[in-house]
Amino acid sequence: MQFLSQLKAGQRAIISAIEADEFLFHRLSALGFRVGRPLSIMRQANFGGPIQVRLGTTDVILRASEAQRIHINAI
Amino acid sequence: MKRIALLGMPNTGKSTLFNRISGASARVGNWPGITVDLLSAKILLGGHIVELIDLPGIYDLHGFSEDEQVVRHFLTHNPVDLLVVLLNSTQIDRQLSLLLQLKKLGFPIVLALNMADEAKRAGITINTESLSTALALPVIQISAKYGDGLPKVLQAATEIINQQQAKTNPQSIALLLQEENEIEHEMQALVQRHVQIPATLNDDTTDKIDKLLLHKWLGLPLFFGAMFILFQLIFTVGAPIQEGLAWILDLFRAQLLDPLFAGTPHWLSGLMLDGIYNGVATVAAFVPIIILFFLVMSMVEDSGYLSRAAFLMDAIMAKMGLDGRSFVMMLMGFGCNVPAIMGTRIMRSRAIRLLTMLVIPLSLCSARLQVFIFIIAALFAPKHAALALFALYVMSFFTMFLTAVLFQNQYKNTEPFILELPPYRFPTFRQIVLRGSHEVKHFLNRASKFIILGVMLVWFLSNFPSTAAPASLDTYAGKIGLFFAPLLDPIGINHELAIALIFGFVAKEIVVGALAVIYGLQGDALMAQMASQIDWVQAMSFMLFTLIYTPCLSTIATIRNESKSTAFMWLSIAWSLALAWIVSFVFYQSARYLGF
Numbered sequence: 158m159q160f161l162s163q164l165k166a167g168q169r170a171i172i173s174a175i176e177a178d179e180f181l182f183h184r185l186s187a188l189g190f191r192v193g194r195p196l197s198i199m200r201q202a203n204f205g206g207p208i209q210v211r212l213g214t215t216d217v218i219l220r221a222s223e224a225q226r227i228h229i230n231a232i
Numbered sequence: 233m234k235r236i237a238l239l240g241m242p243n244t245g246k247s248t249l250f251n252r253i254s255g256a257s258a259r260v261g262n263w264p265g266i267t268v269d270l271l272s273a274k275i276l277l278g279g280h281i282v283e284l285i286d287l288p289g290i291y292d293l294h295g296f297s298e299d300e301q302v303v304r305h306f307l308t309h310n311p312v313d314l315l316v317v318l319l320n321s322t323q324i325d326r327q328l329s330l331l332l333q334l335k336k337l338g339f340p341i342v343l344a345l346n347m348a349d350e351a352k353r354a355g356i357t358i359n360t361e362s363l364s365t366a367l368a369l370p371v372i373q374i375s376a377k378y379g380d381g382l383p384k385v386l387q388a389a390t391e392i393i394n395q396q397q398a399k400t401n402p403q404s405i406a407l408l409l410q411e412e413n414e415i416e417h418e419m420q421a422l423v424q425r426h427v428q429i430p431a432t433l434n435d436d437t438t439d440k441i442d443k444l445l446l447h448k449w450l451g452l453p454l455f456f457g458a459m460f461i462l463f464q465l466i467f468t469v470g471a472p473i474q475e476g477l478a479w480i481l482d483l484f485r486a487q488l489l490d491p492l493f494a495g496t497p498h499w500l501s502g503l504m505l506d507g508i509y510n511g512v513a514t515v516a517a518f519v520p521i522i523i524l525f526f527l528v529m530s531m532v533e534d535s536g537y538l539s540r541a542a543f544l545m546d547a548i549m550a551k552m553g554l555d556g557r558s559f560v561m562m563l564m565g566f567g568c569n570v571p572a573i574m575g576t577r578i579m580r581s582r583a584i585r586l587l588t589m590l591v592i593p594l595s596l597c598s599a600r601l602q603v604f605i606f607i608i609a610a611l612f613a614p615k616h617a618a619l620a621l622f623a624l625y626v627m628s629f630f631t632m633f634l635t636a637v638l639f640q641n642q643y644k645n646t647e648p649f650i651l652e653l654p655p656y657r658f659p660t661f662r663q664i665v666l667r668g669s670h671e672v673k674h675f676l677n678r679a680s681k682f683i684i685l686g687v688m689l690v691w692f693l694s695n696f697p698s699t700a701a702p703a704s705l706d707t708y709a710g711k712i713g714l715f716f717a718p719l720l721d722p723i724g725i726n727h728e729l730a731i732a733l734i735f736g737f738v739a740k741e742i743v744v745g746a747l748a749v750i751y752g753l754q755g756d757a758l759m760a761q762m763a764s765q766i767d768w769v770q771a772m773s774f775m776l777f778t779l780i781y782t783p784c785l786s787t788i789a790t791i792r793n794e795s796k797s798t799a800f801m802w803l804s805i806a807w808s809l810a811l812a813w814i815v816s817f818v819f820y821q822s823a824r825y826l827g828f
């Protein structure tokens with residue numbers, strides 16, 4: 158099992174589970190983070206900054222601490 | 233009266249559509265969370281007067297940030313006749329969830345798929361007819377920005393509000409909101425059947441620009457470089473226009489007003505010309521710079537670059553207990569602190585909201601910019617002018633960062649940081665004009681309220697009692713100046729400047745007006761007079777103090793409203809006053825010690 162936070166720029170994966178409190182869960186799902194959906198990592202900001210993730214037609218940035226709540230299977 | 237509400241996820245173009253339909257000038261920007269409060273307008277639709285409401289964006293009906301609560305509260309307390317739900321066509325694959333949630337609640341809905349232009353460029357096709365049948369509601373593709381599809385939306389809306397009698401029942405909505413599930417599959421099925429999205433989008437302009445602007449090492453330098461150039465641009469283009477306008481207004485007085493008032497009593501011509509006219513004209517000369525400033529600002533806000541700035545700065549902001557969104561609010565504060573403070577509503581944790589609200593008032597807003605341009609033009613050689621202004625911007629950032637670092641332990645938070653990165657967009661000419669005229673109206677509104685009253689008061693204080701020589705130490709203003717002398721002498725602020733500072737508490741625009749009144753001069757003469765009375769060290773100290781202490785009464789009121797805490801408001805005032813004094817003191821004394 159892998160977390161979204163472990164992926165490198167350019168990698169692709171499929172979301173396998175989301176572990177978050179209610180607020181975060183709903184916000185993630187409204188932005189397109191849903192189990193079974195593919196995503197790809199566009200880039201990461203310097204100094205351990207946020208990562209940019211592309212889900213379908215939406216680009217989202219999030220911190221590693223949030224990316225850690227998202228389980229993925231790399232493809 | 234019938235009521236129609238615009239609803240959708242953040243940044244889908246609700247306010248753009250609202251402006252289109254109602255002719256209003258609600259603020260628009262390529263940043264999720266521009267609108268944070270209800271806006272309403274009356275429109276004529278199918279022979280009825282209808283109330284149209286622009287709501288803040290919501291991601292879903294479970295959101296609990298303040299802007300989302302505004303929407304929940306609205307839906308659960310106000311009956312509506314129709315929801316116009318806006319989705320971004322290019323992101324329909326995820327945004328449909330909100331529509332399905334709303335539909336389950338039984339709202340009458342017209343679905344407007346906005347940004348048809350972008351969807352077309354990206355190669356996304358949506359079969360609106362079959363989707364409309366599947367959803368059993370009218371579905372119309374529109375482009376709010378360019379006005380396409382608008383008549384169809386209005387027609388569909390008219391049909392619905394005309395045929396249907398009962399409004400929604402807010403209580404039952406409140407009940408239904410508590411239970412609601414299983415939207416997932418429905419959404420996937422709908423997208424699969426009625427929408428075609430190419431594997432890679434046809435339009436990759438945004439990706440190409442991001443390769444450069446979000447570059448690992450070039451991103452931040454490019455950001456600060458661009459900011460520097462923008463401010464230089466405003467300064468180099470704006471300052472001569474301001475001087476020209478001041479000259480014209482001066483000429484107007486000499487040629488027309490002076491002869492006109494020649495026969496009136498001394499006090500009347502004094503009040504009207506030295507007081508109100510000088511004060512207001514000096515401020516009015518800055519209108520072109522303000523317009524220019526907000527044109528640039530609106531382009532930045534609409535470009536989508538703000539979210540990129542959040543991306544680039546988040547790691548640094550995290551070290552100060554803030555996040556990338558806080559940084560965007562600081563940048564918005566460069567226009568005006570008030571909407572920036574309201575913009576913190578998108579944050580859910582109270583701690584990070586308060587910390588952000590504590591730093592925003594230190595952001596060098598356009599009103600303070602006027603004061604600085606004015607004083608810099610009077611006291612600095614042209615070749616040093618740009619540098620002096622730049623130093624003040626650096627100082628603004630420095631004090632914001634310092635404040636955050638010092639207070640971050642009081643406002644610890646675990647707010648998650650997730651933000652959409654919208655594509656780059658360019659405002660249309662229409663949007664730019666709308667925004668510019670909105671800011672001018674805002675300025676004139678403030679001018680008529682604060683500035684005229686303020687300069688009249690300053691004129692009175694610096695001309696009475698009538699036995700005293702104007703602006704001397706025997707006037708009321710002089711006495712107030714003397715009273716504060718023990719505090720202000722150590723930072724090099726003389727008694728003339730003192731009274732301007734005190735009135736600057738109300739609004740920074742008054743400061744320049746007050747200086748004109750105190751010295752009884754305007755335009756070049758005023759600048760020459762100031763240059764003969766104070767030197768650049770005093771001027772810099774005065775500007776530092778002006779930069780850091782409380783921006784204006786409106787900001788204070790907004791802080792009070794948004795934090796819902798009077799204690800926090802006082803903390804903000806006290807902290808900014810103390811910091812202002814300390815910074816000015818250190819600067820003034822060390823400059824003097826070094827022999828300047």
Ligand SMILES: Nc1nc2c(ncn2[C@@H]2O[C@H](COP(=O)(O)OP(=O)(O)OP(=O)(O)O)[C@@H](O)[C@H]2O)c(=O)[nH]1
Pocket residue numbers: 240241242243244245246247248249259260261262263264265266267268287288289290346347348349350374375376377378534535657659
């Ligand atoms: N290309 C394109 N851009 C649009 C269209 N409609 C709106 N926009 C842009 O989308 C951005 C967001 O518009 P707003 O009207 O502020 O969106 P909003 O839904 O009110 O956003 P919030 O108030 O933050 O929830 C702005 O940059 C608009 O210029 C459209 O039809 N096509």
Ligand SMILES: [Mg+2]
Pocket residue numbers: 246247248259260266267287288289
């Ligand atoms: Mg809006």
